[in-house]
Amino acid sequence: MKEKIAKIISDKIEDLSYEQVMELLEQPPKPELGDYAFPCFRLAKTMRKAPQMIAEDICSQIEKPDYIDRIETQGAYINFFTLKDAFAKEVIDRAIEDTYGSFDTGNGKTICIDYSSPNVAKNFHVGHLRTTVIGNSLYKIYSKLGYHVERINHLGDWGTQFGKLIVAYKNWGDENLVKEKGIEELMRLYVLFHSEAEKNPDLEDEARAWFHKMETGDEEALEIWKWFFDISLEEFKRTYKLMNVEFDHYTGESFYRDKTESVVNELTEHGLLQDSDGAKIVDLSEYDMAPCLILKNDGSSIYATRDIAAVEYRKKTYNFTKCLYVTGQEQKLHFAQVFKVMELLGYEWAKDSLIHIPYGLVSLGGEKLSTRDGNVIYAEDILKEAISKIKEIINEKNPDLSEEEKEEASRIVGVGAVVFNDLYNQRIKDVSFKWEHITSFEGETGPYVQYTYARCSSILRNVNDFVLTKDIDYSILTDQSSVELLKEINRFPSVIVEAADRYEPSVIARYAVDLAQAFNRFYTDNRIAVDDKNVRDSRCVVTSITRRILKDSLDLLGIGCVERM
Ligand code: ARG
Numbered sequence: 001m002k003e004k005i006a007k008i009i010s011d012k013i014e015d016l017s018y019e020q021v022m023e024l025l026e027q028p029p030k031p032e033l034g035d036y037a038f039p040c041f042r043l044a045k046t047m048r049k050a051p052q053m054i055a056e057d058i059c060s061q062i063e064k065p066d067y068i069d070r071i072e073t074q075g076a077y078i079n080f081f082t083l084k085d086a087f088a089k090e091v092i093d094r095a096i097e098d099t100y101g102s103f104d105t106g107n108g109k110t111i112c113i114d115y116s117s118p119n120v121a122k123n124f125h126v127g128h129l130r131t132t133v134i135g136n137s138l139y140k141i142y143s144k145l146g147y148h149v150e151r152i153n154h155l156g157d158w159g160t161q162f163g164k165l166i167v168a169y170k171n172w173g174d175e176n177l178v179k180e181k182g183i184e185e186l187m188r189l190y191v192l193f194h195s196e197a198e199k200n201p202d203l204e205d206e207a208r209a210w211f212h213k214m215e216t217g218d219e220e221a222l223e224i225w226k227w228f229f230d231i232s233l234e235e236f237k238r239t240y241k242l243m244n245v246e247f248d249h250y251t252g253e254s255f256y257r258d259k260t261e262s263v264v265n266e267l268t269e270h271g272l273l274q275d276s277d278g279a280k281i282v283d284l285s286e287y288d289m290a291p292c293l294i295l296k297n298d299g300s301s302i303y304a305t306r307d308i309a310a311v312e313y314r315k316k317t318y319n320f321t322k323c324l325y326v327t328g329q330e331q332k333l334h335f336a337q338v339f340k341v342m343e344l345l346g347y348e349w350a351k352d353s354l355i356h357i358p359y360g361l362v363s364l365g366g367e368k369l370s371t372r373d374g375n376v377i378y379a380e381d382i383l384k385e386a387i388s389k390i391k392e393i394i395n396e397k398n399p400d401l402s403e404e405e406k407e408e409a410s411r412i413v414g415v416g417a418v419v420f421n422d423l424y425n426q427r428i429k430d431v432s433f434k435w436e437h438i439t440s441f442e443g444e445t446g447p448y449v450q451y452t453y454a455r456c457s458s459i460l461r462n463v464n465d466f467v468l469t470k471d472i473d474y475s476i477l478t479d480q481s482s483v484e485l486l487k488e489i490n491r492f493p494s495v496i497v498e499a500a501d502r503y504e505p506s507v508i509a510r511y512a513v514d515l516a517q518a519f520n521r522f523y524t525d526n527r528i529a530v531d532d533k534n535v536r537d538s539r540c541v542v543t544s545i546t547r548r549i550l551k552d553s554l555d556l557l558g559i560g561c562v563e564r565m
Helices: 002-012 018-024 042-045 051-061 084-096 126-144 160-172 175-181 183-199 201-215 219-243 258-268 301-319 329-344 379-397 403-425 448-459 482-500 506-525 534-557
Strands: 036-039 068-074 077-082 110-114 150-151 273-276 279-282 291-296 322-328 354-359
Touching: 002 036, 002 051, 018 036, 018 301, 036 051, 042 051, 042 219, 051 068, 051 077, 051 354, 077 084, 077 258, 077 403, 084 534, 110 126, 110 301, 126 150, 126 219, 126 322, 126 379, 126 403, 126 534, 150 301, 160 183, 160 219, 160 301, 175 183, 175 219, 183 201, 183 219, 201 219, 219 379, 219 403, 219 534, 258 279, 258 291, 258 301, 258 534, 273 448, 279 329, 291 329, 301 322, 301 329, 329 354, 379 403, 403 448, 403 506, 403 534, 448 534, 482 506, 482 534
Parallel strands: 110 150, 110 322, 322 354
Antiparallel strands: 036 077, 068 077, 273 279, 279 291
């Protein structure tokens, strides 16, 4: 309908193309202002008239089509009031299709998403939770648009810190303790290294020597490192399983250890490498950036070197059109440097295809989160705590569920609650963590959306003869809350496109809440399971479509749903 209205308007205005009119055409926030509104401000300059007059002029020239009830001007706006049943039919015609919200824009082109990427021998903390949920959601969103996505976990599994860890383990470690406590024990050893090294600086040299051994393929060094790696990955995978997150590649920093030498050669050939106190750098002062460090003065490569190698490898291997990096905003400079170096190496595509997607902090706002040792917060513990909190609520609300159903619902709703809280606010904003809010079944929360989904399911379960069909009486769907719900349903495809364009899952999270709220108003105002079959059928079809879009929206956020909770 928007397209049809845009066509009518653009036929009357020489200065604006159809596409420009489409862009200007708004969906007003209040029903009194019509279903679509066209602002005339932009025309005032070229037409040399007050926008109000332009609105009236255009309005008087338009012949009212049969799907429009009336056209009015209000100030500089032309407001279109559609015939409600024609609108309902049009929305449902499209939304009833399984492909509603899917696109083929991507046309099979590849997008690499580098996300989660926790550090081996360090805990998977709330910050990594954010990159994991944002990256996973972007994966879902871009897949829906027809892109092929490579999900890459760039584990922090290489670097001098492993030399330190090996020294600490050899001096003060205990095999059984590491086996039993995993990352927690590795972190203890790492902290211990630093306090001991303060007293005995020789330890630093020893650590450097061990990392050097790792880099030169020493068997013992690599064996210990690999052990720490396996222990860590196993723990990370436990968290991923809980969240239902998967990767196509676990190619961390160590994967590039034999690929940094060619980076150094390439930089040298391009005359980009400079000496700086024995280290090698790329000078970026011309671009107002600190130099990009490539080799330390002991000759070892670093984080940035491995990232440059990774870009080259991924371009060669996956031929991506875009490569997205989801990390905290404190890595802004790092990625700006890496991307700039790629440009200086003459890779034209670097400018538009390499994209850093930063996000804000998770602030704990004085909240008490259960921790393993006083101050380190593991994502896994947060998820588990959410699950147990939700379980209590479900036990109370729905004691009739089987034990199995309760387990399943608690896991899906508990994890979903945390994920939803992370994704609801714009990614660049800090997220505050408040248990009371996160696990609430009311307000802008995951459980609220999931509960609305379960409500739709229960309504449809209780109507025995429901079939999903377009053959319904659309005049039944013309009351205000039905129209408002249909408007939300109508928005779904454009919401996905906007979320993708802005790399912003919060657009979908907000939409899911809007849709759930619109449905709950519809449900309060209209009885669904009524005797009149016509009325019942029409309302059930809208309920069923809402249910599907709620499920799809949650899925785009990486959140599941359950039929009963
Ligand atoms: N391991 C890093 C961290 O925990 C994130 C890695 C991001 N990806 C990359 N290609 N640098 O902060």
